[in-house]
Amino acid sequence: MYKKSATDLTKLPAEKVKNWINSFDTVLADCDGVLWIYNDAIEGSANVINKFKGLGKKVYFVTNNSTKTRPEFLEKALRLGFNMTQDEIISTAYVAAQYLKNRNFDKKVYVVGSTGITKELDAVGIQHTGVGPDVLQTSLHHFVNHDFKLEDGIGAVIVGFDEHFSFPKMAKAASYLNDPNCLFIGTNTDERFPMPGYVVPGSGSILRSVEVCSERKAVVMGKPNPFVCEELLKDPTIKPERTLMIGDRCNTDILLGVNCGFQTLLVGTGIHKMNDVESWRAGDDEELKKLIPDVYLPKLGDLYSHM
Numbered sequence: 001m002y003k004k005s006a007t008d009l010t011k012l013p014a015e016k017v018k019n020w021i022n023s024f025d026t027v028l029a030d031c032d033g034v035l036w037i038y039n040d041a042i043e044g045s046a047n048v049i050n051k052f053k054g055l056g057k058k059v060y061f062v063t064n065n066s067t068k069t070r071p072e073f074l075e076k077a078l079r080l081g082f083n084m085t086q087d088e089i090i091s092t093a094y095v096a097a098q099y100l101k102n103r104n105f106d107k108k109v110y111v112v113g114s115t116g117i118t119k120e121l122d123a124v125g126i127q128h129t130g131v132g133p134d135v136l137q138t139s140l141h142h143f144v145n146h147d148f149k150l151e152d153g154i155g156a157v158i159v160g161f162d163e164h165f166s167f168p169k170m171a172k173a174a175s176y177l178n179d180p181n182c183l184f185i186g187t188n189t190d191e192r193f194p195m196p197g198y199v200v201p202g203s204g205s206i207l208r209s210v211e212v213c214s215e216r217k218a219v220v221m222g223k224p225n226p227f228v229c230e231e232l233l234k235d236p237t238i239k240p241e242r243t244l245m246i247g248d249r250c251n252t253d254i255l256l257g258v259n260c261g262f263q264t265l266l267v268g269t270g271i272h273k274m275n276d277v278e279s280w281r282a283g284d285d286e287e288l289k290k291l292i293p294d295v296y297l298p299k300l301g302d303l304y305s306h307m
Contacts, residue, residue, distance in 0.1 A: 001019075001020055001023050001263070001294070002020070002294045002295050003294055004289075004292045004293070004294060005292075005294060005295075006266070006274070006277045006281070006292050006293055006294070006295070006296050007294070007295045007296065008274075008295075008296050008297075009265075009295050009296065009297050009302070009303065009306075010297065010298065010302055014306055017303075017306040018306060020295065021055075021303075021306070021307065023242065023263065024057070024242050024243060024244040024263055025056075025057055025058065025237075025238075025239070025242045025243070026057060026058040026059075026060070026238050026239075026242065026243040026244070027049075027052050027057055027058070027059045027060070027243075027244050027246065028060050028061075028062045028229070028243065028244065028245045028246065028262070029049065029059065029060070029061055029062070029245075029246040029247075029300075030061075030062060030063060030064075030223075030246060030247040030248060030249070030252075030253045030270075031061050031063040031065065031073070032063065032065055032193070032248075032270070033247075033248035033249065033267075033269055033270020033271060034246055034247060034248050034253075034267055034269065034270060034300060035049065035061070035077075035080075035082065035300070036076075036080055037269070037270075039076075039080075040080075041080040041081060041082075042269050042299055042300065042301065043299065043301050044299065044300065044301015044302065044303075044304050045082075045299070045300045045301055046080060046081035046082050047301060047304045048300050048301060048303050048304050048307065049082050049083075049084075049300075050081075050082065050083045051304065051307045052307075053083060055307070058237075058238065059084070059088060060088050060089070060090055060232065061073065061077065061082075061084065061088065061089045061090065062090045062223065062228060062229070062245075062256075063089075063090070063091050063092070064092050064187065064188035064190050064203070064222035064223055064252060065091065065092070065116075065161070065188075066091065066092045066093040066096070066113055066114065066116050066117055066160035066161055066187035066188065066203060066222075067093075067113075067114045067115075067116040067160070067161050068091065068093070068116045069091070069093060069094070069116055069119045069120055069123070070086050070089045070091055070094050070120075071086060072116070073089045073091055074086045074089055077089070090228060090229075090232065091116070091120075092160065092187035092188050092221045092222040092228070093113075093116040093117045093119075093120040093160065093187060094120050095221040095222070095227070095228055096117065096120070096158055096160075096185050096187055096221045097117075097120035097121050097123065097124050097126065098124070098231075099185065099219075099221065100121070100124070100126055100156060100183075100185075101124040101126065103183075105126060105155065105156065105183075106155075107127075107153050107154065107155025107156065108127040108128060108129065108151065108153045108154050108155065108156075109121060109126060109127070109128040109129065109154070109155070109156045109157070109158055110128075110129050110151070110154050110156070110157045110158075110172065110173060110176050111128050111129055111130070111131055111157075111158050111160075112157070112158070112159045112160065112162050112165065112169050112170075112173055112206065112210065113131060113158060113159065113160030113161060113162050113187065113203075114131055114160065114161060114162060114163070115131055116160070117131070117158055117160050117187070118130060118131055127153075129151060129154075131162070131164070132164060133164040133166070134164065134166055134168045134169050134172075135164075135166050135168065136166065136167050136168055140167075143167075143168060143171075147168070148168070148171065148172075150172060150175055150176065154176045154182065155181070155182060155183060156182060156183035156184070156185060157173050157176050157177055157182060157183070157184050157185065157210070158185045158186075158187070159173065159184075159185070159186050159187065159203070159206055159207045159210050159218065160186070160187035160188070160203050160206075161187070161202065161203040161206065162206055165206050165209075170209055170210055170213050171213070173210045173213075173214065174210060174213040174214040177210075177214040177216050178214070183219070184214070184216050184217070184218045184219065185218055185219050185220075185221060186203070186204075186207040186211075186218035186219070186220045186221065186222075187203055187207075187220075187221050187222055188202075188203050188204060188207075188220065188221065188222030188223065188252070189203070189204035189207060189208075189220055189222070189252065190202035190203055190204045190222075190249065190252060191204045191205055192205070192271075207220075222252070223247075223252040223253055223255070223256040224251065224252050224253075224255035224256040224258075224259055225256075225259075226256070226259050226260050228256070229256070229260055233260070240260055240261035240262055241261060241262075241263075242263075243260075243262045243263065244257075244262060244263045244264070244265060245257035245260075245262040245263070245264050245265070246264075246265045246267065246300065247264070247265075247266060247267070247270075248266070248267050248268070248269055248270025248271050248272065249270060249271040249272055250266060250271075250272045250276070250277070250291035250292075250293065251291055253266075254266055254291055254292075254293045255290060255291055257293075258290050258291075263294050263295075264293040264294045264295070265293060265294065265295050265296070265297065266293035266295075266296045266297075267296075267297050267298070267299055267300050268296070268297070268298045268299065269298075269299045269300070272291075274296060277291075277292055277293065277296070280292055
C-alpha cells in the first residue's frame with residue numbers, strides 16, 4: 001500500500017490508517033526495541049499487540065535474541081502484559097535446535113552463546129559442551145602448549161550472544177570448524193544492542209570474529225534470513241502480501257520483510273531512526289534503499305488510538 005515510502009502513519013488521516021490496518025491479517029513483531037527494552041515494556045506496545053489479536057489477526061514474536069528459550073520469552077511477555085502463547089514465539093535458539101533436530105544430528109555441539117541455546121538443545125536431546133567463561137589464564141604460549149584441548153565428537157558449532165566470549169572460545173570454535181563436515185550455525189547478525197549513550201556488541205560482532213578466524217561463513221538462523229519464517233509460511237492461511245513485519249532495525253527486521261514479501265513498519269524506539277532512512281533514500285546505494293520501510297511510527301503504541 002505504501003511500498004518503501006517510509007510514510008509516517010501519525011501524519012495520515014485516521015481513515016487511511018484504518019485502511020492500512022485492514023490490509024494485513026498476520027503480524028510479525030521483533031521484541032527488543034519494539035515491544036520492550038530490557039525488562040520494561042515500551043509504552044503502549046502491549047495495548048497494540050493485544051488489540052491486533054482482538055481484531056482477529058495472527059500475531060507472532062520473531063526475535064534474534066538467543067539468550068532465552070521460548071518458555072522464558074513467554075514468561076517475560078505475559079509479565080509485561082502481552083497476551084501471547086508459546087507457539088506464537090519464534091526465537092533463534094529454538095530455530096537452531098530445530099534445524100539440527102530436523103537433520104537427525106547425533107553428535108555434540110560446541111556452543112559460543114548462552115543458556116538459551118543449550119536449554120533448547122536439551123529440549124530436543126542434543127548434546128553440547130555447555131556455556132560459561134573460558135578465559136586465557138596466563139599467556140598465549142601457555143594456552144597453546146598446555147591448555148588448548150579440543151573435545152571429541154563435535155559435529156557443529158553454534159555462535160550466538162556470549163557475554164563470556166574470549167580468545168580461547170574463538171580459537172576452539174575455529175579449530176572445530178577446520179573440519180569441513182562440522183556444521184557452522186549463527187543465531188543472528190545483529191551488530192549491537194539499542195542502548196543510550198554507549199555500545200554493547202551483539203551476536204553479529206561475535207559471529208563475524210569466528211567467521212574471519214575460521215575462514216567459513218555460518219548458516220544464519222535469524223532475521224533477515226527467510227529461514228526464520230520457513231515453518232511459519234508453510235501455513236497456507238498466512239499470505240506474505242497480507243503479513244506485516246514490525247521492527248526497529250532495518251538491516252534485520254525490515255530486510256526480512258523485503259526478503260519474504262511482507263509489508264514493513266519501522267518504529268523509532270530502537271536502532272534505526274528516520275534520519276537513517278532519509279540518508280539511504282537520498283543516497284545512491286541500492287542495497288541501502290532495500291532497507292527503507294513502507295511505513296513508520298515513533299513508537300508502536302502511537303497506533304492504538306487508530307485501532
